[in-house]
Amino acid sequence: MRPWRVRGRGQICAALLSFAPCVEGRKSLRVTIEADDLAGFESAARELGKFVVPPMLVLLHGNLGAGKTTFVSALLKSKGIDGVNSPTFNLRNDYNAGSWRALHLDLYRLKPNDNGLDLLPPDEDYSNAIVFVEWPEKAQPGMFALFDQTLQIDITHTADGRRTVSWQNR
Numbered sequence: 001m002r003p004w005r006v007r008g009r010g011q012i013c014a015a016l017l018s019f020a021p022c023v024e025g026r027k028s029l030r031v032t033i034e035a036d037d038l039a040g041f042e043s044a045a046r047e048l049g050k051f052v053v054p055p056m057l058v059l060l061h062g063n064l065g066a067g068k069t070t071f072v073s074a075l076l077k078s079k080g081i082d083g084v085n086s087p088t089f090n091l092r093n094d095y096n097a098g099s100w101r102a103l104h105l106d107l108y109r110l111k112p113n114d115n116g117l118d119l120l121p122p123d124e125d126y127s128n129a130i131v132f133v134e135w136p137e138k139a140q141p142g143m144f145a146l147f148d149q150t151l152q153i154d155i156t157h158t159a160d161g162r163r164t165v166s167w168q169n170r
Contacts, residue, residue, distance in 0.1 A: 062155035
């Protein structure tokens with residue numbers, strides 16, 4: 001039994017096809033899961049991790065403490081990357097996984113007059129990368145223009161420890 005449950009329109013997608021068409025670009029269907037605790041939240045991230053492959057941009061939305069870094073850490077751990085830390089102070093962490101790599105950006109501390117383009121230089125090759133961005137709403141317009149496949153993830157955390165995670169391919 002999974003420690004999380006699917007809610008809403010995404011039930012058919014998740015139950016029958018294990019999230020794949022929602023992530024791999026065949027449909028732009030919103031999938032929402034509810035996790036009762038941290039273990040369920042991390043389990044959902046690991047499940048989604050099966051279908052997140054390069055090149056992909058993953059935009060993470062949620063309040064402070066919602067679990068964006070925890071989600072990225074669990075997802076990357078399922079893909080063999082341990083030791084994921086929050087990039088809050090240095091804004092970007094890079095992880096090498098052999099034939100592919102992960103970039104983890106946190107734009108929370110990005111200054112209003114900083115366009116952030118040095119964090120995702122347009123001349124860098126992202127064809128073998130999964131790029132996770134926390135606080136993408138702080139990015140300048142056009143910062144993500146290089147990416148064709150984007151997964152948007154929204155995380156909410158309630159006072160009783162439950163989390164809701166919704167994602168949609170864009």
